[in-house]
Amino acid sequence: MTVTAHLDRPRVSGSGGRFRTMLARGRLIELNLDLGPIRRELGDKWERAAPSVRRFASLVIDRHLGDAGSFTLSGDVFIIRFAGIRASTASRRRMEMERDLHEMLFGSGETEELEFHGHRPRPARRQRSRRRSLRRWLTSLRRVIPSFRLRLFRNDAAASDASPEDAGQDGTPVHRVAVPPFEDTSSVDPAGAAQGTTVGESAAPGEPPVEPSKAPSSPQSRGIDRWRTNATPAAQSAGGRGENDPSSRPLHLGGGDQDVELEFVDSALPGAGDAENRERLTTASSRAKGRVRRNSTDVLERALYAAIEEARRQSERMRVRFFPPLGTRCLYRPMWLVERGMLPIYTCLPACALGPFEFVTGEALVPKGAGAKKTAALDEMVLDTVVHDLAPRPAAQMRSFVCLPVHFETLAGDRASAYFAALDRIPAPIRKRVIVEIVDISQGVGQLATYSLVRKLKGHVRSVIGRVDLTDMNFRVWRETDLSFIGIDIECENRSETELIADLNNFVVPAKQYGMQAYVRGVRTLSLAAVTVASGFDYVDGPAIGEGDFTLRTDPQPFGIYDVYN
Amino acid sequence: MADILIIDDEEMIRESLSTLFVREGFTVEVAINGDDGLAKFVASPARLVIVDIVMPEKEGVATIQELRRSDPDLGIIAISGGGRRGNIQFLDVARKMGADAALAKPFTRSQITGLVREMLGARA
Numbered sequence: 001m002t003v004t005a006h007l008d009r010p011r012v013s014g015s016g017g018r019f020r021t022m023l024a025r026g027r028l029i030e031l032n033l034d035l036g037p038i039r040r041e042l043g044d045k046w047e048r049a050a051p052s053v054r055r056f057a058s059l060v061i062d063r064h065l066g067d068a069g070s071f072t073l074s075g076d077v078f079i080i081r082f083a084g085i086r087a088s089t090a091s092r093r094r095m096e097m098e099r100d101l102h103e104m105l106f107g108s109g110e111t112e113e114l115e116f117h118g119h120r121p122r123p124a125r126r127q128r129s130r131r132r133s134l135r136r137w138l139t140s141l142r143r144v145i146p147s148f149r150l151r152l153f154r155n156d157a158a159a160s161d162a163s164p165e166d167a168g169q170d171g172t173p174v175h176r177v178a179v180p181p182f183e184d185t186s187s188v189d190p191a192g193a194a195q196g197t198t199v200g201e202s203a204a205p206g207e208p209p210v211e212p213s214k215a216p217s218s219p220q221s222r223g224i225d226r227w228r229t230n231a232t233p234a235a236q237s238a239g240g241r242g243e244n245d246p247s248s249r250p251l252h253l254g255g256g257d258q259d260v261e262l263e264f265v266d267s268a269l270p271g272a273g274d275a276e277n278r279e280r281l282t283t284a285s286s287r288a289k290g291r292v293r294r295n296s297t298d299v300l301e302r303a304l305y306a307a308i309e310e311a312r313r314q315s316e317r318m319r320v321r322f323f324p325p326l327g328t329r330c331l332y333r334p335m336w337l338v339e340r341g342m343l344p345i346y347t348c349l350p351a352c353a354l355g356p357f358e359f360v361t362g363e364a365l366v367p368k369g370a371g372a373k374k375t376a377a378l379d380e381m382v383l384d385t386v387v388h389d390l391a392p393r394p395a396a397q398m399r400s401f402v403c404l405p406v407h408f409e410t411l412a413g414d415r416a417s418a419y420f421a422a423l424d425r426i427p428a429p430i431r432k433r434v435i436v437e438i439v440d441i442s443q444g445v446g447q448l449a450t451y452s453l454v455r456k457l458k459g460h461v462r463s464v465i466g467r468v469d470l471t472d473m474n475f476r477v478w479r480e481t482d483l484s485f486i487g488i489d490i491e492c493e494n495r496s497e498t499e500l501i502a503d504l505n506n507f508v509v510p511a512k513q514y515g516m517q518a519y520v521r522g523v524r525t526l527s528l529a530a531v532t533v534a535s536g537f538d539y540v541d542g543p544a545i546g547e548g549d550f551t552l553r554t555d556p557q558p559f560g561i562y563d564v565y566n
Numbered sequence: 567m568a569d570i571l572i573i574d575d576e577e578m579i580r581e582s583l584s585t586l587f588v589r590e591g592f593t594v595e596v597a598i599n600g601d602d603g604l605a606k607f608v609a610s611p612a613r614l615v616i617v618d619i620v621m622p623e624k625e626g627v628a629t630i631q632e633l634r635r636s637d638p639d640l641g642i643i644a645i646s647g648g649g650r651r652g653n654i655q656f657l658d659v660a661r662k663m664g665a666d667a668a669l670a671k672p673f674t675r676s677q678i679t680g681l682v683r684e685m686l687g688a689r690a
Contacts (some may be wrong), residue, residue: 497622498575527600527625534620534647534656561659565627 029090033061033078033097038105053105060101064093330385333548335403335519335541336559338533344556345435347403347521347541349548350382376415379406383422386434389552395429400556401462405437411453423460434461438483441466450481458482465519470503475514486511491522491542501531508535529564568595569686571612573603573629574645575621579671583616583678590679592686600624604632611637614686616678617665619646619656627656627663634664641685643678644668 038053039046046053057078061071071080080097082090331351334343386404410419426434436457441450450466457464463484468474470488478486488507493500504520511518520532523542532540544564569592574580580596587594595612597603601624607615615633619626630642644660644667657668667681 501575501620501622525623526628527620527622530620530625530627530656531622561655562662565631565659565663 029082029085029087031080031082031090031094033057033080033094033101035076035078038102039076041106056104057097057101060097060104064097064100329550330382330389330552331548331550332402332552333541333543334546334553334557334559335521335539336545337539339538341558341560342556343400343546343553343559345401345403345539345541346548346552347437348382348386348405350378350385351550372409372413375407376410376413376419379410380415380419380422382406383419387422387425390426390430390434393430393552393554395427395432397554398430398433400553401433401435402552403435403437403465404461405439405467407439408441408450408453411438411457412449420456420460423457426461431460432462435484436461436464437487438464438466439489441468441478442472447477447480450478450483454482467521470507473507473510475510475516479514479516483516485517485519485538487519487521487539489521490528491524493522497525497527497531500528504528504531504537505535508532508537512536526564533561567610568593568612569614570682571595571597571603571607571615573597573600573615573621573626574618575599576618579618579645586675586679587682590682592682600626600629600632603629607633607636611640614641614643614682616643616645616682617660619644619660627660630660630664642666643681643685645671645673647671 035053035057039050042049042053054073058071058073061078061080065071065080065082069080069082071078073079080094082093085093329351331349332346333349335345335347336342337344383404383406386402390398390402406419410416423431423436438450438453438457454464454466464482465485465487466478466481466483467487467489468478470490470493475486490500490504495503508518517538518536519539519541520537521541523529523532523540523544525544529540529542529544545559570587572580572583572587572594573596574583575598577598580598584594584596595606595610597606599621600617603615603617604624617626617629617633621629626644626646630644633640633642642665644657644665646656646660646668647670657665657670661668666685669677669681
């Protein structure tokens with residue numbers, strides 16, 4: 001690979017005030033990462049593999065770059081801008097990017113076959129350490145790899161559908177990436193730069209400047225989505241690029257479609273429990289297997305297939321380890337709105353099949369203190385099931401609400417971004433019928449942390465309610481967290497009803513004093529139902545009200561106190 | 567056979583009502599919840615049952631339903647604590663489910679004794 005370092009005169013087309021300031025201070029270093037050697041290595045497979053290779057490269061660069069710079073793609077060359085680091089460090093990082101990329105694509109054994117500029121063989125011990133690190137990173141990539149895989153298929157399809165205009169002079173399909181060339185700093189649009197969002201760039205020489213925009217960064221795409229170029233059709237055509245040529249669209253390194261795909265990545269998480277996704281991944285894996293059998297030299301697909309398979313195996317292991325293997329469904333149990341005399345909310349209870357007619361739910365499935373991984377796996381499984389159940393329903397028909405429980409530790413843990421992304425898979429009109437119940441907000445959880453989560457969740461669903469411990473009387477805090485109402489679950493309480501009655505009264509009275517609506521879940525008996533209603537709980541749920549159904553009702557059902565006794 | 571069976575989970579209510587009716591010349595039996603009351607009623611049927619609504623283990627309305635099924639002529643008075651939402655509703659439910667009369671707590675001595683006399687007199 002050819003490394004072109006412009007250490008003495010960095011060329012920057014402009015990306016806002018931050019980089020210009022760094023440039024002025026001489027702290028911006030621009031290096032190139034050329035994909036040419038990989039292109040030559042792959043030969044005629046390049047056209048099909050190019051999008052995936054670029055994606056891999058983006059991730060590798062992003063991993064090494066972190067927040068200390070930006071990068072963009074021009075042709076087959078990634079232009080990387082390192083900010084705030086020394087030239088030697090930047091050069092080392094760029095070499096590490098090369099190695100990691102090559103190792104991902106071709107395996108570690110072939111690294112020395114390429115003539116990297118400035119590459120020095122590493123000591124064996126350091127190599128092993130780095131490989132371990134790479135393996136760990138590859139594991140973490142399991143969320144992303146399936147989307148590469150699927151995107152590769154899409155690109156395959158796009159390539160097969162390519163029109164003759166897309167072909168090069170020799171008749172081979174040409175993959176075009178419309179990234180405008182970089183210009184001197186004189187082309188920087190001060191107004192745009194002042195805003196830090198738009199920069200004047202030319203899509204082609206002689207063309208009016210187009211307006212690249214920096215898309216809003218999402219948690220999933222942090223780091224990769226720094227550069228996005230919206231070339232005008234005129235500019236594309238001027239550059240010899242057909243408007244309808246999918247391959248001629250700008251390579252988005254962030255925002256827009258990229259975000260959608262990143263969201264899909266999380267939704268395709270094999271551990272998420274979506275049967276459809278599992279089937280899709282299995283199908284994709286089978287296809288990949290077949291291809292690898294047909295062409296054992298296709299190292300790229302083999303690497304992709306291995307990553308997908310590994311992710312799937314891990315997911316299956318987690319499933320088998322955590323939950324009964326016969327399948328999971330949601331039991332929708334009605335929640336009684338006492339004042340109105342109706343059942344407007346259906347709470348989703350995860351139920352794992354032990355046999356044809358036997359299910360386990362609640363704490364039998366995930367006992368308290370089960371661990372964050374298992375809890376997150378359960379929450380994602382529930383969400384996926386709800387998404388599956390809700391997705392086919394027309395929004396107009398959905399008049400009841402679905403209460404979706406999720407543990408606080410899931411929302412605050414490593415799987416939070418995946419969970420939020422999965423929430424977005426619920427069709428937007430249906431989302432207005434979803435209520436998220438944050439489970440196990442403990443007394444130790446700060447008010448601000450809860451408030452932040454609630455605000456974030458409210459961007460995805462209709463409202464957020466919180467389930468706390470029966471003895472947690474910190475209503476002054478809960479009132480400030482923007483929770484719509486606060487509740488408790490007494491289904492697994494081992495205390496006698498006499499003790500429970502006293503606690504229920506003790507809970508609801510201060511809740512009312514702080515002006516909060518209160519709900520109670522898991523009411524097992526008529527006496528507890530009577531107690532909760534008489535105490536003043538606004539919503540009551542449990543076997544005493546209704547056992548629930550695996551089919552979600554779309555209409556609120558009328559329900560009164562007489563129905564409790566009948 | 568006792569004249570009155572008092573079913574209430576609150577000991578203070580049980581004792582005060584029991585003292586009141588003993589002074590009035592009635593024989594009284596007490597039970598701490600619906601299950602206990604039904605068991606005592608089966609063992610020794612009373613002429614009149616005073617049942618609280620909100621109780622642990624087995625609450626009042628379900629108890630009234632079972633009492634009524636076992637003895638259609640039994641006199642049943644439902645009582646329930648006042649001041650909270652839903653209680654009046656419960657007393658209505660209790661009436662519809664088989665109680666002959668309903669009193670919201672707190673009630674006066676004359677209210678309850680008058681009602682008991684009236685019902686036992688009618689059934690004498």
